[in-house]
Amino acid sequence: MTELLQVDITGPNDQASEEMWHAVDADCVLAGLSTDRGGLSSDEAARRLATYGPNALPEASRRHPLLRFLAQFNNTLIYFLLAAAVAAAILGHRIDAAVIVAVVMINAIVGFIQEDKAEKALNAIRKMISPRAHAWRDGHRISIPAADLVPGDVVMIEAGDRVPADLRLTRARGLLIDEAMLTGESVASEKHDQPAAADAPLGDRLCMAFSGTLVSAGQGFGVVVATGERTEIGHISTLIEGVEQLTTPLLGQINRFGQRFTWVALSAAVAIFAFATLVRGYEWPDALIVVVAMAVGVVPEGLPAVITITLAIGVQRMAKRNAIIRSLPAVETLGATSVICSDKTGTLTRNEMTARRIVTAEHTVLVSGSGYIPQGELTVDGRKDAEADASAIRLIRAALLCNDAQLREVKGHYVVDGDPMEGALVALAIKAGLDPVRERSEWKRSDEIPFDAQHRFMATRHAAASGGQVIFVKGAPERLLAMCQTQLGRDGLQPLDTAFWTDRISLAAAEGERVLGVAVRSPARASDQLVFADLDEGLAFMGLVGFIDPPRAEVIQAIAECRSAGIVVKMITGDHTATADAIARQLKLTDSPDVVSGADLDRTPDAGFIGVVTQSDVFARTNPEHKLRIVRALQSTGAVVAMTGDGVNDAPALKQADVGIAMGHKGTETAKEASEVVLLDDNFVSIVAAVQEGRTVYDNIRKVIAWTIPTNGGEVLAVILAILFGFTLPMNPVQILWINLILTVTLGLVLAFEPPEPGVMKRPPRPAHAPLLSPFLVWRIVFVSVLFTAGALGIFFYALGKGLPLETARTMVVNAVVVFEIFYLFNVRYLHMSSFSFRGALGTPAVLLALIVVIAAQLAFTYAPVMHTLFETTPIGVSDGLVILGAGVVLMVVLELEKLLMRRIGALHSLDR
Incomplete structure (x- = not known):
């Protein structure tokens, strides 16, 4: 079968070979594409890109300029004017007729030029918000434009992503993909990495992820088998001819x-x-x-x-002020906005997480430094403490290994490939004297449960450097405390002191910190796989890491400007109530922010829900249903609501809002497509602008x-x-x-x-x-x-x-x-x-x-x-x-x-x- 699928990488794949990728083992597919799980080299990727071309569908063909020019006359007013010109000519008033025709022609020329400019601008906007992909090149994970993918690239997809090319999955963990655009099925397809039957229809090729479909949950790895026009969507898509109609309610x-x-x-x-x-x-x-x-x-x-x-x-x-308009009616609606519901992280804050505090059973360690720069030290009450360092490093190592982020230096700046909080943990590990590459090599990971909003934690299984197996878990501290029965102390396992940890969580949150919990256990069964049942008992709570994401200085002025403009700003976040309250006070959201939690909203009867929403300024620990209900409640009062978001969970509220505003950097493709506006800098100031x-x-x-x-x-x-x-x-x-x-x-x-x-x-x-x-x-x-x-x-x-x-x-x-x-x-x-x-x-x-x-x-x-x-x-x-x-x-x-x-x-x- 490997021989059957061996492709000529000097030229495009033929359709017959592409259709067989789903029927063979993943390793055979990798061999057939002359690649491996570490991805392609940069030189080989460049060679294939020159051969196959960009991973993009061809742009819609443009109408002939003559047809676009004639379309400018298709207007009742123009018909009336042309009839007047004919009447003037018949009556012998040639000058009058000529002037009327000149007026009509000038309007047509202006419209023609403007339509051409609008078409070019909209094409440019498409490029500005083009999707990106996480690919492995030269053995390292990097973020690249999806258009640069080539057959043989190994990529990662996770909840919220749009699949960037046709992939043969090599690994899938809880992976659900919405393929309705291809198959018409309303239920997301559960994916795995095992081959399908050779004659399996498209919807039954469960080891494939198709370009353009949406990842609903989980995480997967796959090798690119088709790009651009050779993908399934490339075969069946009908590209929209002509330009977008610049028609708005006002027009x-x-x-x-x-x-x-x-x-x-x-x-x-x-x-x-x-x-x-x-x-x-x-x-x-x-x-x-x-x-x-x-x-x-x-x-x-x-x-x-x-x-x-x-x-x-x-x-x-x-656009010059970093707000890309995807739908022209948003231009009108933005001017009437009376309420802005804003996400906190990255929009109101800098989105440069810094691990500031480590809490273990016996010690509280403070960490210096700012942002992702891996420079700083660990201290207790302003001095070094060897015993505290030892307990902290034990926790830091676990957080580093249960982690997918990579930290790299680009032209003097440190950039995170992955989640910002995970990136801050990598920086923390370097501050503590750990080498991330060596640690991950010595503690080889065999399996993982990716983070998901439903279970609110991530878990990984490793071969310990000293032998044996170990499971590390990190996630929302409340969730982990509910899963643990013991805690890790100086002398080993101790009974879990829930009150102690709850108090420490509240203290950290009161200072505006985001808090992450870390737990550990030795697996009860001998296996390289990790399942949820492995976490049912035996987990020991290791401690907490507190992160700070300081408010953007310019946002404070922007919020003041909103208040003077009669625009109400409401913060909606998944953070702890105390954290949200602290940030709201730093931002001067109101003189005295009124904070409610998602649980408070759940307890509020329908009759009083609108009143609670209008009176509250901050909504903490919210889920997608809460966000949607909040937007609808505000709209029911006659408010024009602008909603910001970046994730799949934000999409319902973004679509419901009068103006959905997605984040250009950290936003998922789902959020962008549900929105009318995309912020190129993820900054609240750009919303106000x-x-x-x-x-x-x-x-x-x-x-x-x-x-x-x-x-x-x-x-x-x-x-x-x-x-x-x-x-x-x-x-x-x-x-x-x-x-x-x-x-x-x-x-x-x-x-x-x-x-x-x-x-x-x-x-x-x-x-x-x-x-x-x-x-x-x-x-x-x-x-x-x-x-x-x-x-x-x-x-x-x-x-x-x-x-x-x-x-x-x-x-x-x-x-x-x-x-x-x-x-x-x-x-x-x-x-x-x-x-x-x-x-x-x-x-x-x-x-x-x-x-x-x-x-x-x-x-x-x-x-x-x-x-x-x-x-x-x-x-x-x-x-x-x-x-x-x-x-x-x-x-x-x-x-x-x-x-x-x-x-x-x-x-x-x-x-x-």
């Missing part, structure tokens, strides 16, 4: 608004057309072209594109709406009044189209780039279901539209009153409307404060660039001879130009006074909610 609301607005505009246009022809005596072609221009002017055709760009800019800004960006995005969207609709409405209302009251039109149709053309691609975009307003994190969160068009915005739209209309007509009649020609009066009106919109842009940049400031006057680079373009275009519109021909304009004098600028200043002052009045009477915030 959908805007699109629906655009459709309704289009029909309203169309109905109003028909009514105006009828009035102009039947009552005012307009010739129907003239009336039609006026109505077409008016309708084109009022429709905010660029609004959906600008809002999409605003959201995309928010995503990019969040993302909330700030979310609020900024929402503010900018509202600014875009507050600027777009009233500016369109003002210019159109002036035309409607002219038709209704029978005076000459203040602007001809093509001039209205010019305003739309020049402003859509300049001022219409710059608000998307606005930075946060001062005090954005000092406002309370907006209600979850607050309407986009708040009462304040509705008032603003009406008020500004009226001001624009009054200003435009005032300039028009002023020019006619001076005896200026109609063409000059209309040129002045167009310039006035543009000036009004420039001044209004500076006003709307700050919705919650005065715009009369140095920062407000200076603008942003985007604003200044847009101003340069608009001013240059308007100078050409007013003074270039070719523009006089196209748009029926004439030059205007300096004095008339100053009048227009003066009118703009008056408009700005009126709007600022209105804003001040609203703030003084307290109406701004009340109307804005």
Whole structure:
């Protein structure tokens, strides 16, 4: 059979040989792949990677650029504008038709470019959060990108991991894998390392772990037999074509608004057309072209594109602050977050565990040093104690051997491959004078029971250096105390003093330490295997190790910022109640943290559960069910909940939360896929930064709406009044189209780039279901539209009153409307404060660039001879130009006074909610 499976490692495996891996012994598979249980050498792995290529499925094929460009026209607003262009062309108004088409084309080009940028950004995000694998190279366990795996690599998988490639298992301990994505079976498959029948269907190949499936429990080791397209998922996956649709609830609301607005505009246009022809005596072609221009002017055709760009800019800004957005709706939701439920370890703290205290039956030993740096000493009351050291080293050796972590130095920094607490134990062993490599070699491990959340301990069986067998167990001290009958003292075994150990656990936890228990026994049966029955009796408690994971200094400030922003921060942790309370006080989570345990929650009746959750600040010793119930209880009060997590156990709560936030470094693939946001630095500060960006995005969207609709409405209302009251039109149709053309691609975009307003994190969160068009915005739209209309007509009649020609009066009106919109842009940049400031006057680079373009275009519109021909304009004098600028200043002052009045009477915030 070995010969049958011997593969040509100079080229890709053929499918026939791959299908036989499950039918032969694991050692035959290793031999067939020219590898062993110690893995490949780095040189051989590099050679195979060059041959087989990366362990990744091909990227989805992109739509042809032409198809993506044509898709930009699939919009009700665009259909309406194109119909208007056709009508203008039929009536012989070629310039009008050309300007309408130009407006449409510019919007399409902007949308096309933005979609392309979004596609590239999302592809980049996939790479930033790509999974990693624990592989053996050159006999050492290392963490590598899953894409670097090759056939013959030996990897480890454990609960929470996504299987990185197709594996033939060489070892499995309590290994359960959810294969529903391949087999459709809802129950996780229990795996082992024995061969299956050659004709076994996929679901019965219990010695195989398939790429993309999820490890539900246990631990396994396997050799990679297929990668990339040659995996089972590679054979059956249908890759999604095209890019992700950048559709959010907000954008959908805007699109629906655009459709309704289009029909309203169309109905109003028909009514105006009828009035102009039947009552005012307009010739129907003239009336039609006026109505077409008016309708084109009022429709905010660029609004959906600008809002999409605003959201995309928010995503990019969040990425720069280490928050990767996997789902665009999260951008909106983050801005409304009112409660953050945060994990403690690594998010609120540094996640650099340090063994600080060792407690044995007779001694308490303190350990110096910080983080994973293996430098420090063991002391008792500040001095060395040989007897205390001996008892401590006995415990430290047991904790080192019942341990899968490795500590290595990378460019002057010590890095842990494995669990942080286990890494701290390796550093502790070196501080105590032990050599981890030699100890593990002399105390050869024969079997283990991996740590699992259900039993809360890890156990290993070893051949003792002096002969015989020994079992070491480490885990939650309460669990180990329940399993032990004796304790290890100076003179050997003693009766277990549970009260003593409980008191020591409480003392350590009160100082913010995480506590780990260690136990030992000599096995009662002669076997290399380790089963749970071996732990039923005979365990002796060796002592405790206390770890400290200090709070991140920057998190204290971030929590203070949350409190000022009206955001409640709740800590949810599996730690001891006293530990959680100590950390919460150091973080200044509240003035006096209210701590409840999972057991307290279990005892709370359903009727009082919501009250307990809302009043409590810290939840300790929680399980997945507790986390899920906490999130649901908070949501039932109307809160918008952001939940952080890193493990499989967090996935239900992450999916339930309004915004699930996974940890990028220590997070499992299950947690990442259940979340909308991935933190690249696992830092709570990045959550607060993302909330700030979310609020900024929402503010900018509202600014875009507050600027777009009233500016369109003002210019159109002036035309409607002219038709209704029978005076000459203040602007001809093509001039209205010019305003739309020049402003859509300049001022219409710059608000998307606005930075946060001062005090954005000092406002309370907006209600979850607050309407986009708040009462304040509705008032603003009406008020500004009226001001624009009054200003435009005032300039028009002023020019006619001076005896200026109609063409000059209309040129002045167009310039006035543009000036009004420039001044209004500076006003709307700050919705919650005065715009009369140095920062407000200076603008942003985007604003200044847009101003340069608009001013240059308007100078050409007013003074270039070719523009006089196209748009029926004439030059205007300096004095008339100053009048227009003066009118703009008056408009700005009126709007600022209105804003001040609203703030003084307290109406701004009340109307804005």
